[in-house]
Amino acid sequence: MDEKMKKHGSISWSELMTTDVPGAKSFYEKLFGWEFEDAPMEGMTYTVIKANGTETAGLMAMPEQAQGAPPAWGLYITVDNVDETADKAAAAGATIHLPPQDIPEVGRFCVLQDPQGAFISIISYTD
Numbered sequence: 001m002d003e004k005m006k007k008h009g010s011i012s013w014s015e016l017m018t019t020d021v022p023g024a025k026s027f028y029e030k031l032f033g034w035e036f037e038d039a040p041m042e043g044m045t046y047t048v049i050k051a052n053g054t055e056t057a058g059l060m061a062m063p064e065q066a067q068g069a070p071p072a073w074g075l076y077i078t079v080d081n082v083d084e085t086a087d088k089a090a091a092a093g094a095t096i097h098l099p100p101q102d103i104p105e106v107g108r109f110c111v112l113q114d115p116q117g118a119f120i121s122i123i124s125y126t127d
Contacts, residue, residue, distance in 0.1 A: 005078060005127050007044060007078060008078060008079055008080045009076075009077065009078065010077070010078045011075055011076070011077055012076050012077065012078040012123065012125075013033075013056070013057065013058065013061070013075070013076035013077065013123070014056070014057040014073055014074070014076070014113060015057060015058040015060065015073070015074050015121075016057070016058070016059045016060070016072070016073050016074075017061070017062050017063065017064050017066060017069075017071060017072060018059065018060075018061065018062060018071040018072070018075065019061070019071055019073055020071075021045075021047065021059060021060070021061050023066065024027055024071075025047070026048070026057060028032075032051065033051075034049050034050065034051055035049075035050040035053075036048070036049060036050070036059065037050065037063075041104075042104075043064070044060065045060075045061075046058060046059075046060050046062065047059040047060065054127055065097075066096065072119075074119060074120070074121055074124045075120055075121065076109065076120075076121045076122070077121070077122050077123070077124060078122075078124065078125065079122045079123070079124055080124065081124060082107075082108040082110050082122055082123065082124045083098045083108075083110075085101045085110075085120065085122050086099065086100050086110045086112065089112050089114075089122075090112075092113075092115070093115035094112045094113060094114050094115060095112060095113045096110065096111075096112050097111045097112060097113055097119070098110060098111035105126065106123075106125065106126060107123050107125040107126045108123065108124050109121055109122060109123040109124075109125050110122050110123075
């Protein structure tokens with residue numbers, strides 16, 4: 001990942017949560033020529049999307065916590081400290097939907113909903 005994407009406030013990652021992973025892979029491969037690399041993780045498979053050989057986004061099956069929600073693309077914003085930023089967001093009127101937690105070998109993240117209703121994820125990378 002480009003170092004500038006690891007700086008506070010940068011949009012650093014996009015991710016599709018879907019109910020049809022094979023269908024999404026087929027659609028985006030045909031549409032954009034994207035390549036996919038599955039990365040087994042504890043309890044799930046995460047797919048890294050590559051555009052022109054560069055890791056650019058992720059794809060995953062709808063997690064249990066999001067069942068019933070429609071498939072959607074989401075954004076990750078890099079922050080210096082996930083826990084402090086989550087507290088600051090809550091104090092400013094955000095709802096924390098997935099509290100700060102670690103992603104092994106990636107970093108720490110949190111999912112929140114801003115006061116206007118939009119969802120966004122914040123992340124701090126380990127390296």
